[in-house]
Amino acid sequence: MQARIRHMTAHDVEQVAALIHASWVSTYGPLMGEAKAAEESAKKHQPAMIASDMKRMHSESFVAEEPTGRIVGYAYAKVTKGVLWLDRLHVAPDHRGSGLAAGLLHAVIVNYIGEGSISLEVIKGNDRAIRFYEREGFMVTDERDACGGIGGVPTLIMRKAISRA
Numbered sequence: 001m002q003a004r005i006r007h008m009t010a011h012d013v014e015q016v017a018a019l020i021h022a023s024w025v026s027t028y029g030p031l032m033g034e035a036k037a038a039e040e041s042a043k044k045h046q047p048a049m050i051a052s053d054m055k056r057m058h059s060e061s062f063v064a065e066e067p068t069g070r071i072v073g074y075a076y077a078k079v080t081k082g083v084l085w086l087d088r089l090h091v092a093p094d095h096r097g098s099g100l101a102a103g104l105l106h107a108v109i110v111n112y113i114g115e116g117s118i119s120l121e122v123i124k125g126n127d128r129a130i131r132f133y134e135r136e137g138f139m140v141t142d143e144r145d146a147c148g149g150i151g152g153v154p155t156l157i158m159r160k161a162i163s164r165a
């Protein structure tokens, strides 16, 4: 079913939190262990935290919504210390390969025309995401050994220049 991309509102918070949690367990479970993925996600993605992130200065939250009202995609970006980060990008499994992820990414970028570049951190072994980002023009600029503070989980930092035209 076709989904429409729009800015996120407070009404979307519960569905977005559930989407992120399911996505973390299925994507990162095989990479860091299901219990750790579930535990980290439960710590980081409480609905109240997602709601507060949405209100953060210099941040943008987008969702993709089916005509039924089901939320099937979510992108969250923020500027921290002068650097634009794509902090979260999740598409429901039944919408992967549909172009929705690119649509969400492009919605973010259009909202940040004027920034020089957009960066992200991706867990090593998340090959589908890495392939997607490469296709979208991101390049690896650094490697880290802790994902957003999760010890022992090696990651890549990827960056893409944002064109002003």
Ligand SMILES: CC(C)(COP(=O)(O)OP(=O)(O)OC[C@H]1O[C@@H](n2cnc3c(N)ncnc32)[C@H](O)[C@@H]1OP(=O)(O)O)[C@@H](O)C(=O)NCCC(=O)NCCS
Binding pocket: 023, 027, 088, 089, 090, 091, 092, 095, 096, 097, 098, 099, 100, 101, 102, 120, 121, 122, 123, 126, 127, 128, 129, 131, 132, 135
């Ligand atoms: C990352 C994500 C948003 C990308 O959206 P998507 O709809 O799956 O992306 P696309 O299908 O457009 O592109 C994925 C690419 O990886 C390829 N791919 C699919 N499975 C793959 C695998 N196991 N290994 C490597 N590449 C793979 C696809 O063929 C496609 O490449 P192509 O266009 O050259 O054929 C989505 O997969 C997702 O929500 N994943 C879980 C959450 C996540 O990891 N988010 C990123 C956090 S940094």
